Amino acid sequence: MDAERPVGVGPATPADTESVRRILSESWGGPYVAVHAELIDASAQRALLARVAGRPVGLLTYRAVSGTEWEIVTLDAVEAGRGVGRALLDGLRAEAAWEGVTRLWLVTTNENVRALRFYQRYGFDLVAVHRNAVEAARRLKPSIPTHDDGIAIRHELELELLL
Template sequence: MNVTVRPARADDAEDQQWLQAAYDADWEGPTMALDGRLHDLLGLPTLVAEDDGQLCGYLVYEERADATELYAMAAHPRGLGTGRRLLRAFLAQADRPVVLVTTNDNVAALAFYQQHGFRITSVRTGAVDRSRTVKPEIPQVGDHGIPLHDELVLEWRPRS
């Protein structure tokens, strides 16, 4: 496996088509709902992972005044270390706190991010329920048969 990470190219049809298909598969489209608000992944800064010229992962983020928010990350296929490479490349360039949100059922993500230095900073009780009002296709039950209701906020801080 020869995975490299680079910025996605907005003017590259292959990048954009692959990302659209990945967003459709992972999020039922390029729109993500967090705490009842919609966020369009298209047009946000994105890193992509390539394995021998084939796209195999992405990480979407947005620079804010106080932190960088990581909105979405996925690898296709999973379990080969692509997500780890994407996150490490992303954090290596980070010069301010990185914030991300995951749902209460996503125990694999909680373990993964905590292994990379993220800490849980808050729980948004009922946030997924609020998000269903703007994105009704969010399922009622998530991974491991866990009812989806809450969001967990995690933060990573660069070493000083």
């Protein structure tokens, strides 16, 4: 049974292009993510893919900001509640430590309380609130919704994990 099989994590390869594009399309409406007044092609970034029995169940995309700092661009667990997100972060953390990276960081939005809880439980710390930053993001990607679960989507929250 898949529910009992372990989640494996490894770098996405060119053979995984379709899986990466599918996950980004389902989660983000396409490969582009608008954040901190920038439109980022997540499909063009380095990526880790989570698999169960060879089947893709999650994706983490990231980019080097400097030699010691990486930004997590996207994190998607296709199957929630089975440790996919944690496995992807564990994989990135191990890779970052190996490459001498001392800071991982990411941005989420104010209404995404589930993600905020997840990241803080993992050890990320809230370090900045960029008020009304989603307005600029919407100019780059108009498909960003204005509300989710009754909460207005307005602000970007920056979290970091020091290694």
